[in-house]
Amino acid sequence: VIGIMAIEMAGGVYCPLSPQDPQHRLDALVQQTQSRLVLVHDLTKTKLYQNIVLLDIDSVLTNTKMNTIIHVGRLSSVTVIPDNMAYIIFTSGSTGTPKPAQLRHRNFTQSIQSLVHVDIFNKNDIIIQMARCSFDLHVQEILGTLIIGATVIMLHPQGNYDFEYLSMLMERKQITFLYTVPTLLQLFFTFIKDTKKAYVMQYLRSLCTGGERCSVQLVELFESILRNDCAIWNLCGPSETTLQSLFHRVNSQVDTETIPLGKPLPNYSCMVEDSFGQPLIVGEEGEILVRGVGIFAGYLGRNDLTAKALVEIDGQVYYRTGDLVRMNNNGLLHYQGRKDHQIK
Structure with missing residues (x-):
């Protein structure tokens, strides 16, 4: 839920993929959307090929020491x-x-x-x-x-x-x-x-x-x-x-x-x-x-x-x-x- 809302609030386009699909199909769908990033969690991070850029939401939520240049306050200025x-x-x-x-x-x-x-x-x-x-x-x-x-x-x-x-x-x-x-x-x-x-x-x-x-x-x-x-x-x-x-x-x-x-x-x-x-x-x-x-x-x-x-x-x-x-x-x-x- 957090991931979906974050994508929409940041001005992105949400495209759900089923982890029950075979790996080759998931890879083909990611390529078809030309996605720059795939949001995954601990149970789905091995479902895609290694050449696809993944963001593990579990790591983001638990890593309180992660350094970032993203300014959260700027999200309010994103125009959708x-x-x-x-x-x-x-x-x-x-x-x-x-x-x-x-x-x-x-x-x-x-x-x-x-x-x-x-x-x-x-x-x-x-x-x-x-x-x-x-x-x-x-x-x-x-x-x-x-x-x-x-x-x-x-x-x-x-x-x-x-x-x-x-x-x-x-x-x-x-x-x-x-x-x-x-x-x-x-x-x-x-x-x-x-x-x-x-x-x-x-x-x-x-x-x-x-x-x-x-x-x-x-x-x-x-x-x-x-x-x-x-x-x-x-x-x-x-x-x-x-x-x-x-x-x-x-x-x-x-x-x-x-x-x-x-x-x-x-x-x-x-x-x-x-x-x-x-x-x-x-x-x-x-x-x-x-x-x-x-x-x-x-x-x-x-x-x-x-x-x-x-x-x-x-x-x-x-x-x-x-x-x-x-x-x-x-x-x-x-x-x-x-x-x-x-x-x-």
């Missing part, structure tokens, strides 16, 4: 403007080839404001940090939580798979907001039900899921455990649109067959078009294009990919998601698959 890049997240897309998506500060802050506007989370929430660093959700859970004045609870390594530990924290820390993928929620809520620990969810007011299809059966499992006033949200959005761009408050009494992706968040809009670029009407299947405050700045060093991903329509820039959807009579979007047949 909304159009500066805030972070780079690698998204593999359908090709499996990592693509470095660049997000600006304004993309991130305004996307967070959209979530706050519909009360998906707010300054009074206590949020548990679940996502791996290779997913952009962790930026929301950490920085997004802190900039709105909420509280973030960090887990010990692999703590999101230790359900005894996780359920203990849910109660002890009075967690009000939880967000992770349906697969993990299925396992966790099944554990809660089997061990009769529904009471650990007593403080939860907002449960969010995304990244995979959410089934009606899974929602029914949630509802059998959660308080009646706990909101269940299905959130959707590729990294290129910053965090989430579509949302839907789920109710199994209404969503009886499938769970919709929903509708655009505030400050976002979308259109559905056919293979000829023509807009579609209700009930027809087509690709969803998204525009709004979160549209990314492009892929670092890959103008060719950026040109394919972004399209200007009537003076507005849209991102081609590659996702196929169908709109129902209520204006809600339902996921139908991928143009490239990728499985999500």
Whole structure:
């Protein structure tokens, strides 16, 4: 957390890498970003090749005698403007080839404001940090939580798979907001039900899921455990649109067959078009294009990919998601698959 905040406050660009990736992949990603410095700690400092410049944050924090010419007071004069890049997240897309998506500060802050506007989370929430660093959700859970004045609870390594530990924290820390993928929620809520620990969810007011299809059966499992006033949200959005761009408050009494992706968040809009670029009407299947405050700045060093991903329509820039959807009579979007047949 300190490292991420330090990078942003110093005017740098944060690019998370997963220590679970093989060494040759990590080296390739570092070279792709042309990074001058890699911030590591004691458990990750051996993950990269020796010719890469490393900064061990553990050494910095414990070495009180370290001589430095850096004047900390000058940090306050560092100018960071909304159009500066805030972070780079690698998204593999359908090709499996990592693509470095660049997000600006304004993309991130305004996307967070959209979530706050519909009360998906707010300054009074206590949020548990679940996502791996290779997913952009962790930026929301950490920085997004802190900039709105909420509280973030960090887990010990692999703590999101230790359900005894996780359920203990849910109660002890009075967690009000939880967000992770349906697969993990299925396992966790099944554990809660089997061990009769529904009471650990007593403080939860907002449960969010995304990244995979959410089934009606899974929602029914949630509802059998959660308080009646706990909101269940299905959130959707590729990294290129910053965090989430579509949302839907789920109710199994209404969503009886499938769970919709929903509708655009505030400050976002979308259109559905056919293979000829023509807009579609209700009930027809087509690709969803998204525009709004979160549209990314492009892929670092890959103008060719950026040109394919972004399209200007009537003076507005849209991102081609590659996702196929169908709109129902209520204006809600339902996921139908991928143009490239990728499985999500």
